Amino acid sequence: MSVNTALEASSQTGIEGLWSAKKLPRRYVADTGIGTGFQALDDVLADGGWPAGGLVELLSEDCGIGELRLLSPALATMAIDKRSIAWINPPHLPYAPALHAAGIDPSSVLLVRAKDHADGLWAFEQACKSGACSAVLGWFLEPKLRFTEIRRLQFAAKQGRTWANLFRPIGASGEASAAELRLRLGPLSEDRLNVDIVKRRGGWPLPGIELPLESGLTQRRRSLSETLGRWRCKRFAAAPR
C-alpha cells in the first residue's frame, strides 16, 4: 500500500490525530480570525481574517504605501477590549490624531523603543506572551533577524494568543520564515493596495489581491463636492423667485 492510498484510507476511516488540509473545517475556523475589514482578504485567509494567535509578516519596500491602513480596521475592532497595542521600534512616530480618526484609541498604544536588537526581540516576545496586548507590531533591523528568532516570535504569539505583526522589507520574501501568514504589499494606485499572499495556512500562495484602502481624502472630496452641489442646487432653485 502506497503512502497516498494509506492516506486516502485514513481520511475515509477517519484515523484520530491525523490532520489533513482537506478536513479544514471552514465554518469553525472562520470564527477564530480577526476580521481584516476587507472581504477579499477575509475570503482567502485560513481563519477568515488575521490569525488571533500567530505571527503575520508584512513585506513592503517602503513605509507609507498603506501598511497601517491595511491593519487599521482590525486594530479598530480590537480596541473594544481595553488591551493595548504594542508598537516595538516603529520607524516613525504613530500620530495620535490619525489613530483616533481611524477608530484606534491612542491611549491603547504602548510604544517601546528598545536599545538594541535583543531587547527589541525580548519586548516583542513579552508583549505576545503576556496576553495583555490585543496586537503587537514590530520592526527590526533586517540583517540581524534570524530564522530562529522569527520562529520564537511565532511561538510566543501562539502561546499568548496574540495577533503579532512583523514588518520586513520585500527582499525577505525569498527567505524561509516560520510566520503563519506572509503578505507582500505593493502600491497600485493612490488608494489601492496590491497584496500577494506568500504563505498561508491551508492554502497555496495567492498573488494579486487588490484592496481598496480607506482613504479620508476621497471621502472628503466627495463630501465637499456633494455639499457644493447641494448648495448650487439651492441657489439655482431660489434664483427665479
Place this chain on the structure above:
Amino acid sequence: MFWLAAHFPMLGFEVERGDDDTDRPGVLVHDNRVFQADERALQAGVALGSTLATAHSIAPELVHFPYDTELQTKQLEILAQATYRFSSEVSLAPPDALLIESSRSLRLFGGRSSLRRAVSQLYDRLGHAHRLATAPTPMAALILSRAGLGDRHGDPMETVRAAPLAAMDISEKELERLANMGMTRVGQLLDLPMDELGKRFNAELVDELDRLTGRRADPRETIQPAERFHSRLHLLEPIRGKDPLLFPMRRLADELSHWLKARCLGARTLTWSYAPFADQAVTLDVRFAQPRTDAKSFLSLTQLQLEGAELPEEVMTVSLQAGQITPLTSASQDLLARADDRGNTTQSELVDRLAAKLGTDAIAGLGTADDHRPELAWRWQAPGARASRPAGSPARHRMRAGTPAHHGLANAAPESATEVNRPLWLLDPPRPVIAKRFRLLDGPERIDVGWWEGDARALERDYFVAMAQSGARCWLYRDREQRWYLHGYFG
C-alpha cells in the same frame, strides 16, 4: 492581660557602635563615667560607673562613645515599629525598654513561649541584646526585664519581689534614702503599709507600687504604625553573585508584602540597597505603573532590573524601602482584565516588566491634545493611562455605518480629527524635500495658527497630500519661505 517587656541593656552602646566591628573593647560614657560596657571591656576589668580615665588606664585600647539620648530614643522607636507585627499595643518605656500587650495575639503566634521566642528572634536579627519578661501588669514585666529575672519560672508577681529597687522608676535620691532604711528589694517595699510609705515618701512611689500590683490601672500610650516601610537584613556571611541574593530579597519582599496587605496599601516604588562590608551601598529603584502588594511581582520585576545592575562584589546588607505608598482602591485593581483567559498578565504588569528591563524612558503611551498645530496635536503620556472613551472609538464607528436615526448623535460629537486627513506616521522633525519628486493629490490645507504665542511657535503652512515615486502616500507642507517638507506618511 499578658504584658511582655523587652529591655535592651546595651541599646545606647549598640546605637553608637553601629557597624564598627573592631576587636577593641568599647564603653558608653555618660557624665564622664562608664555607663555601658561591652563584653571585652568587662573582661578587661572595666567596671560600670568608673571614670573614663580609670577605664582607659585598665584597658588602654578602649574606644568610648558619648551617650546620646536622642539617638537611643530614635532606635527604640524603630524597634517598636518592628515589634508592631506582634501586637497592635506596643508602647515605649524610655529610655531603653518596650512593652507589648499581647493577650490578643497569643493564639496567632501559638502561645506565650513561641511568641516570646519569635520576639527574641526579631531582636537577635536586628542585632540588639535584650532581656524579655512577662507579667500580668506592665510595671511588673518592666521591672523583671530590667532586673534580668524574666527567665525564672513561677508566678511573676512573686518573682518581682526579689528584684532590686533600682529596677523601678525611682530617683537616685530616694533610692539612697530607701537603702539607708535597709530597703533594697521590691518585696520589702511591698510589705510596708502603703499609708505610711506615702507619708514618708511622695505619692508617686505609692502610685508606682499600686500599678505594680495591679491595684491601680496602668494605661500605656501605644505607638502608631509608621506609614512607610524600611527593612534591612544583615547577612551572616557575605554573598557573592546575584542568584544567592534572591533569598534575602525574598524575605524582605515577603515582609513588605505582609506589611502592605495588613494596611490595605500598595507601593509604587521600591528602593533596594545592597551594601558591601565597608564601601558605599548600591541602590536600585524599581517603579510600578500601579500600586502593588504581592511579593512575587516585587521580586520578578526587581530581578529584571538586577540583571543589568552593577552590584558590590560582596554584599553584607540588603535593605528594602517602599515609596509612594497609596491606599488600594477597587479602581486600581485589574480584576476584569485578569478575567480574560488569553494570558495571565495584566497590562500594567507588562508595562512594569518592560520598564524594569528596558528602562522607564523606553516605554511611552500616546494621547491626543487640542491643538491645530500638527506637532502639538498629540502628547506623550504614561502607557495605559486611559482617558474616558474618546469619540473616535468603535462605538462611534458603528454609528456612522448604522441607521440614519443615529445621525443626530454622531453629529453632536465634534469631530475635528476625522474631518481632515491626517497621516498615521508623523516625522518628527519634518524632513526637507524637493517638491518635484512628488505628485500632489490634494491640498492645500492651510494651517495658520499660533501667532498669538510669538514667532517661535507660530505656524503658517500649506499642507498637501502627495504621492512619492515609491508609491508611498506622503503629507507635505510648504512654509512661508516656499520650502517643502515631508511631515508624515499615510502608512
